[in-house]
Amino acid sequence: MLNAYYSPLAQCLLLTACDSQDEIKRKQYYIDGQALYKLHCANCHQQNGEGLAGLYPPIAGSDFLKKNKELVLCSMRNGLKDTIVVNGKTYRQPMPANAQLQALDVAEIATYIYNEWGDEKTITDVKTVQKVLEDCK
Numbered sequence: 001m002l003n004a005y006y007s008p009l010a011q012c013l014l015l016t017a018c019d020s021q022d023e024i025k026r027k028q029y030y031i032d033g034q035a036l037y038k039l040h041c042a043n044c045h046q047q048n049g050e051g052l053a054g055l056y057p058p059i060a061g062s063d064f065l066k067k068n069k070e071l072v073l074c075s076m077r078n079g080l081k082d083t084i085v086v087n088g089k090t091y092r093q094p095m096p097a098n099a100q101l102q103a104l105d106v107a108e109i110a111t112y113i114y115n116e117w118g119d120e121k122t123i124t125d126v127k128t129v130q131k132v133l134e135d136c137k
């Protein structure tokens, strides 16, 4: 939670005018998620989400992203060692686990990547993520 130290007033100024509470929350998740994405994901998937050659699959424009949300949430924490097909291309490099990510971190990153590249306009709430993470296989 990178914005934890801003007062509500500062958030209003930072996030333009004064949006509804829901919209403020979404923008907060998005901004924090973007920073976390740069820190934990961009090495491989790149800042613009386009991935790296045949090694790391793209997140931007990925059909896999939209069809496998629960698996994507689990993979952020637990990694993914599968053969997967993204936009018709096969990937079989393992994605490493990242046990230091808390449910809120996963929720914020998910909000960022699904708003940016998954056609979503809503928040991926921490409570939802907590439940999904408990049920990961």
Ligand code: HEC
Residues within 6 Å of the ligand: 037, 040, 041, 042, 043, 044, 045, 055, 056, 057, 058, 059, 062, 063, 064, 065, 072, 075, 076, 080, 081, 082, 083, 084, 086, 091, 092, 093, 094, 095, 096, 098, 109, 113
């Ligand atoms: C060390 C490189 C690496 C890092 C760091 C990494 N990934 Fe991945 N990611 C991969 C690889 C490799 C795959 C394919 C895994 C497979 O084939 O089983 C993958 C698969 C995915 C997929 C599913 C395929 C797609 O492109 O739609 C998503 C979504 C994803 N990663 C998101 C993330 C997010 C979000 C983070 C940060 C929390 C992250 N990854 C961190 C390498 C990485």
